[in-house]
Amino acid sequence: MNDANDADPTFRPGETLSRLYPEVRAGGYTRHDGFIEFYTRVNALLDADSRVLDFGAGRGLWAIEPFPELHRRLRGFHERVAEVHGVDVDPVVLDNPTLKSAQVIEPGGSLPFEDAGFDLVVADHVLEHIAEEDAVRVSAELLRVLRPGGWLAARTPNKWGMIGIGARAVPNDLHTRVLKRLQPDRKAEDVFPVRYSMNTRRALSALFPPPNELVVYGHASEPTYFGSHAPAWRVAQLVDRLTPPALAPTLMVFVRKG
Template identity: 45%
Template sequence: MSAASDRQVQGEAATHGQTLLTRTFPEIGAGGFTSRDGTVEFLTRVHSLLRPQMQVLEFGAGRGAGLQDDAVPLRRGLRNLQGKVARAVACDVDEAVRAHPGADEAVVIQPDAPLPFADADFDLIVSDFVFEHIQDPAQVSAELGRVLKPGGWLCARTPNRYGPVSLVTRLIDNSRHSRVLRWAQPERKDIDVFPTAFRLNSLRDLRRWFPAERFEHFTYRYEPEPAYFFNSRAVLRLMLFLSWLLPPVMKTNLFVFLRKR
């Protein structure tokens, strides 16, 4: 199959998936998002903490995929911090961060190396679906704590290690993630798929690496609309049933809000 044909098939599958979601969540017709939209929930809470004078770091920002690809204006607006704070910095280990459209500064960082920022440089750090990829939580948590000001906020969204999606993902070798995601989420681009580690995405992990004597914890579990249902009505219904059936400890996402003492 040619690249053009492959893109057409993926586009048709994504359209079919959106149609299934719209039939299940009719409120999508009023604004483009569901009443369980995790991005709206997470970033609305982040925005409630923002102040115009803040220095803000987006850790693991990538190319700013949501800003470039999200078709929903509200979500794009929530993702864009530029102009809402005094300084918006995006950093990532990938050179793609240089194309981030919502940053005053874009910085390429080195894996397992100190962050190239001064101590207590930032009032708020936001990290969206990054913690599940972190290989060395001791090093990363220490660096995030170092560059965050006392009283500053660390805000992160990550899959809950004990959620059904994470449990299934951990059974799949990282080398096969792109292939599986192309089937599960046809609109997802290979450039936005990264190896997972699942070493910093449980409440126990967070309490270990961000101890209570240094951080106040306001983290909560959240169940968004299903993101992975292979564009199948049967799988979508199954995922919705599981989300109702499973105990709170198995909710899909963790919304991490930590305040440095």
């Protein structure tokens, strides 16, 4: 079997990633990879008949920029399910090549779909951008379009984790400038204001109460948000090892509609 670098010659792990996580050279992923952790569980909730809504689908970065082949296979579930539809507040979603249909919505607005029409809604790094005044409506709309027994799968920074605290310490008008310094290869159009109104266990419990089933757990991935700064990565690794699970930098959120 070819490894990820053979399958996708455009992907090369960065020097800092390779030095601190040498296993990335064998297959293109590390033992802490949050992308694989999240999308492995997403795939376990899907079958060939699933209808999926990609909430905050964006331009489909994983499909148009260099990614390890295993990541592409896990994220490319549109090739293994019945349909994937997408919505976003940014018109770039109209150019997303992985969607059966794409629509632009207003922040906090209604979703243009019938009740109980989807088996799964995926929201990958989206909930942190929902404004406080929109959180109740957004959560209600996500539940409305799910069939009973369907799942919402979300990955988002923990408000009380290192990423969340750091992001909230930077005013939104400086967010792009700071990220450009830390991650010089990140495009400005992929940076959005952060709100953190749906990013604690308490908030999620209030927004998705019983009879819905809420599963939330913390996860610590590689500190790629520090760009290629190896000393900062080492500090972040130490902080992650000393941090209790409740304060892990990322929340994996799964809600089964009751």
